[in-house]
Amino acid sequence: MIKFDSVSKRYADGREALSDISFEVSRGEFAFITGHSGAGKSTLLKLILAMEAPSSGQLIANGVNLNRISATQIAHHRRQIGTVFQDHQLLHDRSVYDNVALPLEICGYQPNDAARRVRAALDKVGLLKKEKSFPEALSGGEQQRVGIARAVVNRPSIILADEPTGNLDPGLSAEVMKVFQQFQSVGVCLLVASHDAALIERLNCRTLVLKDGKLLADQKPRPSL
């Protein structure tokens, strides 16, 4: 589903944020990306979302070759991917409901069909009561959960999450992971960047460890006893 083949990313200032990364994540797989701050976790997710283009190497996600992708293909590609951004990326002049409905509106869903899906997504992250609020009026954790609801509302085939639990307490983090695992169980491919060692330990998923832009380790889940 996602395949990195010797991918490097050099930003305009010449610094190499990722170097020679190779790994593959398949359908229904849940992988964490971890590493120190500045290790290149966000950069890796940005490459998959075509926010940045790889400097070298082959990158294929969801059957799309991201080395050669046109503007219209990018829009279509992103519609298949649900993304939780490190900095939320919410629309501040729209309500929580409208924010979560945005991907559906872009895909042209019928309003009542969209309404059902939006409410279901908000319910999953425990924000059903806040649907009329505006992002400014929400706590950091609540904004983060709006982002999570928006990422899953359109039943994507890939979910990318950049520090999705950064502002959440352990209880909420566990809830969110449960939502993610639901998606994993129906074949969605998940890639979650996180610092939260305890959480990663507890979930026992595949973990890609980055250090200074290099793939240090690709840890498979421990066999369950």
Next chain:
Amino acid sequence: MSATKRRNRNPDQPRARRNTRAEQTESFANRVKLHRRIARGSASRLLETPASSLVTLFVVAVALLLPALLFGLNSNLASLLAGFQDSAQVTLYLQDGVSEVDGQEVSESLLTRIDIEDAYYVSPSQALEEFSAASGLEDLLQEMATNPLPGAIVLTPADVSPAAVDELARQLQELPQVDVVQVDSLWLQRLAAISNLVSAIGSVLAVIVILGLFFVVGNTIKLAIENRKAEIRVIKLVGGSDMYAARPFLYTGLLYGLGGGILATLLQGLVLTTFNSNLEVLMQLYESDFQLRGFGFRSALLIVVAGAAIGWAAALMASLRHIRAINP
């Protein structure tokens, strides 16, 4: 994905999407509803900054007004011209020696020409009668021993364009019975030339105005996009196409064009009423009931539609260009 899972699938349950899944089709009614909402959003954004919106609206209106007035003026000139041309007449003053019978004969032979609509003979005595009646100099004229007026043929050309009338006059001058051909076409020609000039200026002005409107509306849209960069970035991040992100701005452009067009027709009406009241005084002197026309419903509609189309097209060009440049 197992078959059982699929069978009792709850619509709220997540489900992996196949890559080839066709995007949901929009029903027409939903599409209309969505567009109405976007248009309302664009309109309310314009109202949020009433001062600058009004300035832009006014600039658009004045820009549309200039060529509209010029074309309006020209269509009036043309209809004025046509009115005179309808009554264009050519008078052939015959040689002294031509008898009434001969004159009658020439007149009838002229009627057979296809380039002559109508012709009739005026004998010297008829001419004298008419002249004395019209001039009120009957007493004086009766005392004259001989009739000083020549016989004449008054004819109406079939083709009243200045060139055709001139050509006809030249040919008739060749006739042996004809002494003088009188055509008052020179001032008609001048008027026609002025009319052509006005319409040429109008065309050039229209091109300049369209370019200007593209610039003004494009610049306004550029600023609007600049102000909403963050929003456009988010839309692009979740898979909105450039065209999707551009939609609100297309409505902004459309509204500017539409509003500017309506304002232009109102201003035009104002200009027209002012002109007509002055014109009335002038035309009374000429015993004419001529009025500036051609600014009716149809031309008003044309201005509004043209304004809306230009506004929309300008917004399309500007928004696609500037939205494309936003890379999340």
